[in-house]
Structures are given as structure tokens and as C-alpha cells.
Amino acid sequence: MNYRGIIAIYRFEMARMWRTLGQSIASPVISTCLYFVVFGSALGSRIDKVEGIEYGTFIVPGLVMLTVLTQCISNASFGIYFPKFTGTIYEVLSAPISAFEIVLGYVGAAASKAIIIGSIILATASFFVELKIAHPFYMMAFLILTTFTFSMFGFLIGIWADGFEKLQIVPLLVITPLTFLGGAFYSIKMLPPFWYKVSLVNPMVYLISGFRWSFYETADVPVGISLIGITLVLTVTLSIIYWIFKTGYKLKP
Amino acid sequence: METVLSVESVNKIYSGGFQALENINLSINKGEIFALLGPNGAGKTTLIGAICGLVNLTSGKIIIDGFDHQRDFRSARSKIGLVPQELTTDAFERVIDTVAFSQGLFGLKKDIEYVDKLLKDFSLFDKRNNKLMTLSGGMKRRVMIAKALAHKPEILFLDEPTAGVDVQLRESMWEQIHCLKERGVTIILTTHYIEEAEKMADRIGIINKGKIVQVDEKKSLIKRLGQKTIQIAYDGSLEGQALQDLQSIPNLKLDGQLINYEYQSTSAVEEVPKLFKVLVDHKIPFSEVESKEKSLQDIFVDLVRE
Ligand SMILES: Nc1ncnc2c1ncn2[C@@H]1O[C@H](COP(=O)(O)OP(=O)(O)OP(=O)(O)O)[C@@H](O)[C@H]1O
Ligand SMILES: [Mg+2]
Numbered sequence: 044m045n046y047r048g049i050i051a052i053y054r055f056e057m058a059r060m061w062r063t064l065g066q067s068i069a070s071p072v073i074s075t076c077l078y079f080v081v082f083g084s085a086l087g088s089r090i091d092k093v094e095g096i097e098y099g100t101f102i103v104p105g106l107v108m109l110t111v112l113t114q115c116i117s118n119a120s121f122g123i124y125f126p127k128f129t130g131t132i133y134e135v136l137s138a139p140i141s142a143f144e145i146v147l148g149y150v151g152a153a154a155s156k157a158i159i160i161g162s163i164i165l166a167t168a169s170f171f172v173e174l175k176i177a178h179p180f181y182m183m184a185f186l187i188l189t190t191f192t193f194s195m196f197g198f199l200i201g202i203w204a205d206g207f208e209k210l211q212i213v214p215l216l217v218i219t220p221l222t223f224l225g226g227a228f229y230s231i232k233m234l235p236p237f238w239y240k241v242s243l244v245n246p247m248v249y250l251i252s253g254f255r256w257s258f259y260e261t262a263d264v265p266v267g268i269s270l271i272g273i274t275l276v277l278t279v280t281l282s283i284i285y286w287i288f289k290t291g292y293k294l295k296p
Numbered sequence: 297m298e299t300v301l302s303v304e305s306v307n308k309i310y311s312g313g314f315q316a317l318e319n320i321n322l323s324i325n326k327g328e329i330f331a332l333l334g335p336n337g338a339g340k341t342t343l344i345g346a347i348c349g350l351v352n353l354t355s356g357k358i359i360i361d362g363f364d365h366q367r368d369f370r371s372a373r374s375k376i377g378l379v380p381q382e383l384t385t386d387a388f389e390r391v392i393d394t395v396a397f398s399q400g401l402f403g404l405k406k407d408i409e410y411v412d413k414l415l416k417d418f419s420l421f422d423k424r425n426n427k428l429m430t431l432s433g434g435m436k437r438r439v440m441i442a443k444a445l446a447h448k449p450e451i452l453f454l455d456e457p458t459a460g461v462d463v464q465l466r467e468s469m470w471e472q473i474h475c476l477k478e479r480g481v482t483i484i485l486t487t488h489y490i491e492e493a494e495k496m497a498d499r500i501g502i503i504n505k506g507k508i509v510q511v512d513e514k515k516s517l518i519k520r521l522g523q524k525t526i527q528i529a530y531d532g533s534l535e536g537q538a539l540q541d542l543q544s545i546p547n548l549k550l551d552g553q554l555i556n557y558e559y560q561s562t563s564a565v566e567e568v569p570k571l572f573k574v575l576v577d578h579k580i581p582f583s584e585v586e587s588k589e590k591s592l593q594d595i596f597v598d599l600v601r602e
Contacts, residue, residue: 045370051400055389062388130384134443137348137378138401139370291352296310 048140052148053155056122060156067156068163071110075164078106079171082228093230094261099172104255105227106168108247111161111186112193112222116214119153119197124204127294136295142288146198153194154187161186175258181266182257188273189250195280202293221247231263246272300326300482301347301451306356308342308506316342318506320356324451324484329477331497331514332486333596339506340486341381344453348378361450374402377449379440381456381486387429391420394428395442402447414442417472434461438469445476452476454485458492470496490596502596526568528555528575529584538578545571555582 060067083099090098126132135145168174176182204210225231225247231239242248243264253269256262262269287294301324308317316339324330332340345351347358349365358365363372386394395411415421418438423431428439437460444452457473458466473496477483487493493500494514501511510517530553534542542548547558548571559567575582 045403047400047403047405051397054400055397058389058393126386129386130380130382131386133350133378133380133384134398134401136350137373137376139373139403140401141370295350295352 045138045140045144048138049144049148049151052135052140052145053152056118056149056152057155059122060118060152068160071114071160072163072167075106075110075167076171078102079168083171093233094259096259096261097172100174101230101255101259102228103165103168103172103174104258105222105251107161107164107186108189108251108254109219109222109227110164111157111190112218113214114157114160115153115190115193116197116200116218117210118156119150119194120201120204120210120213122149122153123198123201124207124210127202132294142285145288146195146284150191150194150198153197154190157190157194158186161190177260178257182254185250185254185257185269185273188270188277189254192273192277192280195277195284199280199283199287202287205293221245222251226251226263230261246276249273298326299323300361301484302359303343303347304357304359306343306346306358307354308339308346308351309354316506317346320506320508322501322508322511324482325499327477327480327482328498329473329483329485329496331493331500332484332503333490333493333500334486334503336488338503340503341455342506343503344378344455344484344486348376348453349373374447375450377444377447377452379437379444379452379454379457381459383433383436383440383460385428385431385436385439387427389428390425391415391428391431391439392424394439395446398443398446404447410448411442411446414445418442419468434465437461449481451482451484454483456486456488458487458489466492524559524564525588526555526557526559526571527584527586527588528557528582529553530555530575530580530582532581534580538574538580541574541578545574 079099082102086098092098093101123132126135165174200210200213224242225245226242227247231242231248231252234242249264249269249272252263253266253273256266256269286292301322303320303322306317306320307315309315320343332343334340342351346353347360347365349369360372361375363375365372389397392408392411392415395414396406396408399406399411412421412424415424418441420435420438420442423435428436431439437457441454441457454473458469461469470492473483473485485492485496497514499512500514500517502509534550542550542555545557549556555571557571574580
């Protein structure tokens with residue numbers, strides 16, 4: 044194992060975050076505050092409790108997920124896309140470091156950033172509502188699994204993309220809509236039966252439901268299925284990444 | 297001589313179907329400076345990329361210091377330093393960090409003393425805390441060389457190291473490359489400047505259209521392929537038998553008061569006396585004799601044209 048190589052990539056990526064500390068942290072915090080002002084205070088007071096939980100409190104896990112997912116994908120995709128774009132990737136590709144180690148460096152950094160930002164959002168949220176976390180261990184487990192999975196997904200997008208627009212497309216067209224429709228701001232049990240069934244094919248439902256369960260012990264789908272689902276996605280993304288490095292797809296001509 | 301790198305029957309066909317390398321066989325001796333010379337698009341960068349793991353091979357085998365470049369990629373790659381042709385640096389990083397990053401990437405502990413030494417060697421020490429975007433093109437190239445040397449490689453690839461570097465600095469770079477050679481580093485460079493190859497290389501490989509056309513010691517390449525010219529200035533005029541005899545010598549041209557005679561250096565012993573015999577027999581008065589050797593430039597142009 045080339046540990047120092049992994050750490051070098053990790054540090055390089057984290058340095059990028061510290062350089063842009065302002066926007067890395069400010070924008071998610073500001074948008075979280077906006078959500079709370081709009082959904083929590085302005086509308087929330089008119090909305091009944093959901094599953095016995097105040098609406099403002101209910102949306103916290105979904106909000107954290109929404110930001111964490113976007114952060115993972117944008118950080119990881121940009122992290123690998125940019126060196127590919129500028130050509131500095133040559134150094135990583137010609138170094139004695141394996142594909143797995145490269146991914147660990149990039150994805151580890153993107154996941155770390157997302158976890159840091161997720162924690163900041165939780166802290167921000169605690170100013171607006173009373174938070175309780177029923178299962179801190181599962182909460183962390185969900186957070187870590189999710190950040191790694193989606194950072195890896197972002198890494199894939201970064202490799203696949205051959206233009207800056209493509210970096211935006213997937214988060215904008217797939218992740219954000221699926222998260223909104225996946226019950227970030229409501230329980231899918233509130234939907235009519237038909238739409239409830241449709242929602243069950245949305246992977247975000249399992250993610251958000253599981254994460255919310257770790258806070259309030261209410262879930263739209265069984266927690267076990269959530270865990271299995273996310274592990275499955277993790278395995279699939281890992282296999283695709285393995286194949287990419289094996290064949291050099293989009294990395295080596 | 298010990299072989300430090302061997303390229304065996306390497307072919308590269310790009311996904312579009314273009315064959316950039318065709319059955320390349322090459323072996324590089326330990327400690328030599330090898331210049332890869334070839335016109336634009338000859339396949340120099342592709343060949344270096346194939347060796348360094350940036351380009352997938354279509355077929356063939358590459359052994360670096362005894363290690364297969366794919367199977368034992370860790371051992372193989374840790375021996376290699378690469379300075380690519382394109383200037384690619386991260387804009388916001390500091391000079392010192394980017395060199396230290398290279399050490400880490402190659403699995404070494406950060407050795408700031410060595411980084412400082414490299415930066416001094418390449419006259420970058422006063423810029424060590426600068427962001428890379430604030431450097432000039434020539435400085436960036438030197439940063440890239442420092443990065444490539446950060447893990448003390450045994451083989452250094454320089455893909456057009458002196459492109460965009462000013463004359464003075466080019467000389468100092470040649471010196472540094474010679475210093476590296478003295479320390480035992482094997483150097484493989486590509487260049488368009490034939491003068492550069494002529495000045496630096498021990499051996500020269502000429503590549504054209506994806507094929508290695510010629511690999512030889514620089515000296516013998518020049519000698520073996522070397523065509524020489526003798527130019528003789530004579531007085532008076534040439535008439536009758538004298539003129540006929542001169543004109544019967546192949547590769548001889550008359551140009552005013554000058555006789556231009558081209559011959560292969562290998563056949564000098566038989567050819568040159570014939571010319572002088574004619575001159576002496578017919579008592580042609582000649583005052584000046586000049587002999588010119590063909591430069592590597594001419595040899596190169598000839599080979600590539602074929
Ligand atoms: N990724 C690629 N896909 C398809 N063809 C490529 C690719 N990279 C290079 N080529 C082609 O392969 C040939 C050799 O290119 P290469 O870059 O190796 O040339 P070179 O000898 O380094 O030239 P130069 O002196 O201009 O740097 C060229 O015809 C080029 O167009
Ligand atoms: Mg080139």
C-alpha cells in the first residue's frame with residue numbers, strides 16, 4: 044500500500060477546500076438557513092406534525108442529505124475532472140499508486156468535506172429546532188456510507204464528463220429531483236397509494252428514510268432495506284471504478 | 297553495458313484506428329543520455345506515455361530495470377520520473393507544495409531539504425512560496441522537472457525539455473542534465489532541436505511515422521550516414537579532356553570556379569584520390585580545398601524524407 048501517496052492526494056484535495064473555505068461552508072449554511080426560514084418558520088407553523096414530529100424538526104435529516112449528496116458529487120466530480128482537464132492527472136497516473144489508492148485519496152477527501160459540511164448543517168439546524176438523535180451510531184454509519192457512495196458516484200461522473208456542463212447535469216437533473224421526490228421534505232406515506240408505490244423505486248427514499256430513522260425512529264421503509272440498498276449501490280459504484288482503472292476508460296488513450 | 301529499459305515489439309493503435317507506434321524495439325543503457333528525434337506526430341510522446349503508463353499498449357512488453365511495467369508497476373514506476381511535453385501545473389498550489397506533493401505521491405516521506413536543494417538547482421528557490429500561476433512558462437517547466445526529480449528517479453524522461461526556454465537557460469539546463477547523468481541517472485529526451493541532440497546525447501534514435509528508423513551512437517550515426525563534401529576552388533578554365541575526366545566522376549558538380557564533390561565518408565579512401573588524380577594529371581591549378589561534414593540536421597532530414 045502506498046499510504047503516503049493516498050495521504051498526498053487526500054491533503055491536496057482538502058487544501059482545495061481550505062483555500063475556498065468561505066464558499067465551501069458559507070453556501071450550504073446559508074441555503075440551510077433559507078430552508079429553515081421558508082419551510083421551518085414561515086410554512087412550517089401552518090403544517091401539521093409529520094409522524095408526530097414538528098415539521099421544522101422533521102425536515103432536518105432530509106436537508107442534511109440533500110446538501111451532503113450535492114456536496115459529495117460536486118466535490119468528487121470536480122476533484123478528478125479538473126486534473127483530467129488541465130492535464131496534471133499525468134502525475135497520478137505515472138506514480139506507483141494503484142487505482143484503489145487513488146480513489147481512496149480523492150473519494151476520502153470528498154467524503155470528509157461532505158461530512159464536515161453535514162455536521163455544520165446539523166449544528167446550524169440546532170439553532171432553529173430542537174434536535175434529538177436517537178441512534179448516533181447508525182446516524183454516523185448512514186452518513187459515512189452515503190458520503191462514500193456518492194463521492195464515488197461523483198468520481199465516476201468526473202471521469203465520464205468531458206465538459207464542465209456534464210459535471211452539472213447529473214446533480215441537477217437526477218440527484219436533486221430524486222432527493223426532493225424521495226421524501227426529503229415529507230413522508231412518502233403522506234402520498235396517495237399510487238405515488239407511494241412509484242416512490243419506492245426511488246433509491247433516495249431508502250437513503251433519507253434510513254437516515255431519518257436514526258434521528259427520530261420513524262421510517263418510510265424498513266431500516267434494514269435502507270442499509271442493504273446503500274451497500275448495494277456502494278458495491279456497484281466500486282465495481283465500475285475498478286473496471287475504469289483496469290481498462291483506462293477515459294483516463295488513458 | 298547494462299540495459300535499464302527495454303521496449304519489446306510495442307504497438308499502439310489509438311481508438312480511432314490510428315497506428316501511432318509500430319513494432320517498436322528499443323533498449324536503453326544505464327546511465328546514458330538517449331535522444332529521441334522525430335518530426336511532429338512521429339510518436340515520441342506516445343512512446344514515452346506507453347512506457348510511463350499513460351497510454352495503454354495495444355501489444356508488446358516494457359521492462360523497466362527488470363520490472364514489467366504493468367505487472368510490477370509499483371517497482372517499475374518508482375524508478376521513473378516524467379516531465380511531459382505540455383506545461384500542466386495546478387494554478388493555486390505553491391511551488392514548494394507541488395514538489396513535496398510529488399514526493400508523497402511516490403510514497404516517500406516529505407524531505408524538505410531535498411525539495412529546497414532541487415529548487416536551488418533550478419533557480420526557483422526565491423519563488424518557492426509563489427503560487428504556480430504567478431510563474432513564467434520557463435519557470436513552470438523547471439518546476440515540472442523538479443517535481444519529476446523529487447523522488448530521485450533512476451530514469452528521467454524529458455519530453456521536449458527546452459521548448460519555450462530561453463537560450464541562456466537552455467545552456468544551463470543542458471548542464472544540469474549532464475550533472476544528472478554524472479550522478480548516474482539515465483536520461484531519455486525528445487527534442488526538435490537537432491543541435492540539442494547533437495550536443496547532449498550519447499545515442500540517438502530517430503523515429504518517424506511510428507517506426508524507429510535508426511538507433512545509433514551519435515558519433516557513428518554522423519559518421520556512418522555522414523556525407524562529406526569537398527569544395528575546391530581552381531584558377532583558369534577547364535577544357536577538353538580535363539573537363540571530361542572531371543565530369544565523369546559521379547557526384548561532382550561544377551559551379552563557376554568551384555568544384556563541389558560529395559562522397560560517403562565510408563568510401564573516402566577509394567573516391568577522394570580519384571578526384572585529386574584528375575586535378576594533378578591535368579595540372580589544374582587549385583588554391584583552396586574545403587571539406588564539410590554533413591550535420592545531424594541534414595542526416596535527419598534525409599532519413600525522415602525517405
Ligand atoms: N489520444 C490520441 N488519440 C488519437 N490519436 C492520437 C492521440 N494522441 C496522439 N495521437 C496521434 O498519434 C500520433 C503521434 O503523436 P505524438 O504525440 O506521439 O507525436 P510526437 O512525436 O510527440 O509529436 P510532437 O513532436 O508534435 O510532440 C499523432 O499523429 C497524433 O495525432
Ligand atoms: Mg510530443
